[in-house]
Amino acid sequence: MLISIFLRSIWSRKLMAGLTCVSIAISMFVLLSVAHIQGQIRQSFERSVSGVDLIVASRTSQLNLLLFSVYQIGYATHTLSWQSYLALQHNPQVDWAIPLAMGDSYAGKAVVGTTKDFFQHYKFANKRSLHFSQGERFERVFEVVVGAQVAQDLDLKLQQNLVLAHGTGKVSFTKHNDHPFTVVGILAPTGTPVDRTIYVPIEAIDAIHAHEPHANELLSQAQVDTNDMGLTAVLVAASSKMGILSLQRQINQNVDEALSAILPAVALQELWQLMDVVEQSLQLISWLVLAAAMLGLITMLLASMLERRKELLVLRALGAKASLIVLLIEGEALTITLLGCVFGYVLLTVGLHVAAPYVLQYFGLAIEVMPTFTTLLRFSGFALVIAALLALIPALLAYKQSLARGLQVN
Amino acid sequence: MEFAVDIQDLTYRWPGNADFSLNIARWQIEAGKKVFLYGQSGSGKSTLLNLLSAVMPAKQGKLCVLGQDLTSLAAAQRDAFRANNIGMIFQQFNLLPFLSGRQNIELATLFGAKTRLAKLENISTITDKLGLSAAVLKQQANQMSVGQQQRIAIARALLLQPPLIIADEPTSALDSDLRDEFIQFLIANSPNSTVIFVSHDRSLAPHFDQSFDLFELQRRGVAVC
Structure with a gap:
């Protein structure tokens, strides 16, 4: 009461x-x-990058490097040469190195050029690997793999064709009409920028910008124009965890090209x-x-x-x-x-x-x-x-x- | 003889107010009497009622109500004593405005120690006598007329048939014909209770067995001292 x-x-x-x-x-x-x-x-x-020991790019601040390479926020002022990527790949202290070439877009979604290894080695959250909800990795130059959000937003299906543009705006003035790409894989949602990204073979980036026609050959047979190729960043895993810091020092002191190597966790800390x-x-x-x-x-x-x-x-x-x-x-x-x-x-x-x-x-x-x-x-x-x-x-x-x-x- | 109220040499000073004090040398009321107490505002009426109803503690002198020495009771005991033995009616603020008439009457059973469920049957008996319709009992108190509110207040004071009923100017908000009706009803329905009716209207005194003037009570007190 x-x-x-x-x-x-x-x-x-x-x-x-x-x-x-x-x-x-x-x-x-x-x-x-x-x-x-x-x-x-x-x-x-923090869930966006996992299992990557170092991220390497042309010399810049570690925060900037982290933001543009992983989150596609901002951009790289300089590119990294293909030779430097090859040198990294052949470095005995490096387990694997995956190149990333950014700067293009399709309907406002970032287009990133990379290799097949990306789908194998890139990890997010607690070392979770990427999975395909449909299709599989690209095997040919004019094939693309799209993130879950891209597929949903653009209503993309397997075997659908797209025309990729140069530049990152929603509206692109220079359309690369000559190279239609085919969707061969759709990634499962990750809750990371991967979902909003269109992945193309690194060889195709070269093809997008070159105006002479390219054949849609198998990637194993395709050649990369090594002089022309500018990479945005390279994801690197060290062969031994003990060697990460020495590898980082080694890359930062590279004489052939001014490079920066960052530890993602340390850069995040700075953020x-x-x-x-x-x-x-x-x-x-x-x-x-x-x-x-x-x-x-x-x-x-x-x-x-x-x-x-x-x-x-x-x-x-x-x-x-x-x-x-x-x-x-x-x-x-x-x-x-x-x-x-x-x-x-x-x-x-x-x-x-x-x-x-x-x-x-x-x-x-x-x-x-x-x-x-x-x-x-x-x-x-x-x-x-x-x-x-x-x-x-x-x-x-x-x-x-x-x-x-x-x-x-x- | 049994006394409902037995006061000897009672002195009360409000804390922080040296100007006013209440002094009563001797005042006794026989149990069952209906008593009129004449008191103007400023006569110490509120003080006396606060003491009689065991709201305020008496510190000096003897204050026995219904055979219980109130000066010896702790605050919680005084509250329980009031809940179990005293029915009170005021000029205003008798009812909780957001409760219905019936709920306001039932408030009488809220703080008493004994189970009073059986007494709730009395509600209809009393409300019938008071002419309180079912509609009024359902109405919220703040939507009732003053007359209806006072009748609800009487019903509540009488519900448990407490041995002592204290009414403080209960009729001053009522019309004169309602006033007589109110008093007659109160007296007729409290056969076993002692009633202390306080008012500044001397014309009401003839309704009661005895009448006292608080001013006189106090002066006599001073004279005896």
Whole structure:
């Protein structure tokens, strides 16, 4: 009965209580989404490259190298020569080396030239290999393998033909009409930039740019124009894990061509350090939003004090303890905060469901749509503790007043 | 003789207010009497009612209500004592505005120690007598007229037939004909209870067995000291 009175009392002030609840819900939404998306971005970045010991490109900063080679953000100012790639491949300390040639696009999707080895050696997340949902690796010059998202967005089927363009824009002015490519493989979704990429044989990149016709020969017979070929980056695995650092030093000190070799994990670390300031600002803002919502809660409780006083008067006359008012006010603060947390969580879940496809499409970030429960519990727990502590102010004020004034209203 | 109220040398000072104090040397009310207490605002009426209803603790003197020495009770015991023994009616703020008439009457059983489920059967008996229709009982308190609210308040005070009923200006918001009806009903339906009816309207005194003037009570107290 007391609980039903308590709930009806809140319900009688539903507008105020509702608005307060919504403001807490919004603050929880902001807090949870910042924490969630922050974690997801890190995870998404970290899952994109695995099993690659070094990434080599023409000399540039390690962060830039990482961003353009793995995430296709930004671009390489210089290319790396085919000779340097061959030298890497023949280096005894190198287990395998996979060339990547970027800079072309098809309908806004990046076109990357590489070798068949890419599909064998590239790993993502926890050393998971690439799988084909349909078809297989390319074997001929004018064959392509597309990522899951590309296939879905462009509605590509096996054996379909495409015409690849030079340049990375959605609208390309110089179309390479002469070389139609055939889709021979579609990769299973990975939640990495691979999904948004079209892979062509490295020999074809050469063919796209050369204007004389090329034959669609088997890759084993195709020749790469070694003088002309500019690579964006080379993914390298060292033959022994112990030798990674010495290999890196060796590449960085290469005299024939100015090269940079980076350790992906170290470069990511640098990225996180840069992001730290942004992340912390976002976190600070979300905490401030929560603080504002909590102040709103206290304002609401204080504003309802006169009504509360009359309510308590009736209950006191019926034999209620004066301390009941502490329970009522604390209970109200906690109920509204709890509801706010739940609504905030629902809001986030709905928001993520709506936003996730767009985030994937435009930023290439695969975002988990269900925020982790532990994050929710952590923030809700915190909000509840703060609410309980802040509500002590009006609660104890009312309690003191009730003791001092007895059954008088004023 | 049994006394519903037995006061001797009772002194009360509000904390932080040295100007006002309540002093009653001796005041006794026999059990079962219907008593009128005349008190103007500022006469110490609220103080006395807070003490009698065991809301505020009496610190000096003797204050016995229904044979229980209230000065010896702790706060929680006083609250339980009030829940089990005293029915109260005020001028206003008798009802929780967001509850229905019936729910407001049922509030009487909320804090008492004993199981009062059986007593809930009394609700219809009392509401019938009070002329409270089923519609009024379903209505929310804040949508009722003042007269309806006061009748709900009486119904609640009488529901458990407490040995002591304290009414603080319950009729000042009512029209004069409703006022007499209210008092007659209250007296007629509390045969075994002691009733203390406080008002600043002396014309109501003839309805009661005895009448006291709080100002006189206090002055006599001072004289005795």
